[in-house]
Amino acid sequence: MTITDAAPARLGDDVGACSSAPVDPCGSESSEARIIRDVLSRVGDKWSLLVIRMLHNGPLRFTQLQRSIDGISHRMLTQTLRNLERDGLVSRTSYPEIPPRVEYAATDLGRSLALPVLGLVEWASGNHASITDARDAFDAARD
Amino acid sequence: MTITDAAPARLGDDVGACSSAPVDPCGSESSEARIIRDVLSRVGDKWSLLVIRMLHNGPLRFTQLQRSIDGISHRMLTQTLRNLERDGLVSRTSYPEIPPRVEYAATDLGRSLALPVLGLVEWASGNHASITDARDAFDAARD
DNA sequence: CTGTATCCCAGGTGATACTG
């Protein structure tokens, strides 16, 4: 986990903090980077988190999800659900009735993901204003 | 997600679905959804988190960052740094020397963001295997 | 060294129509 690995010691060390090693230069950097990007490409798309979040309180049907998530298209909801199902974050239960009924629910893995995600949401809620202000200031200073 | 070169920062563009109620339309739902998407579009792009992470231990120069982050292009590093600076997550200090020297550092806001982000990274590290397994199983069952 | 501008392509996403 974490960030404790290939950290170059501040300024001054100048060139090539890791230029001597013939193999695996810079240690496990790219490995962690890959994990970060991996989780982001999974959860960082436009809709996944919103779906995860909606399913956190209990199963929902396709149409219920579509109504709950403002702006999501039919196609993207299907696609998002497929990816989440594929990654074991959401389960799909189909009832062979007429008309068909399908319920989606968060798996344990999906619910465990919701925890750190909520941390991020909390940060976003708390610092949303700071970001907006900073952005306005930056744009204003750029005239 | 939105990192357009000179984007005029579109904020509340998610209207449409809830147009009837005169007060607090759609409840707090769409508001939270907007915040989630907002933070994700900021941090969920391909490079921002990696930059934030590299700057967590101390300031770095442009070239140091480029060498540290595997695969990032000149253009995207500039662009990512501008966006982070604009949002108050990174500070930029230019020393009028020859050749020019510019140092980037995480702001307090940037560092505070790193915390929940690390939670996500930790989750990713811990559950990476589960996801991969689930995916393999899903793909195998689909033959 | 740092930053900007241009060209260009792959991929994500919406609209729409069709099937079970």
Added chain:
DNA sequence: CAGTATCACCTGGGATACAG
């Protein structure tokens, strides 16, 4: 109701050249 396929668009992002 739920899912799939097709098309068309737009944006992210790499390569490259140029400027300060």
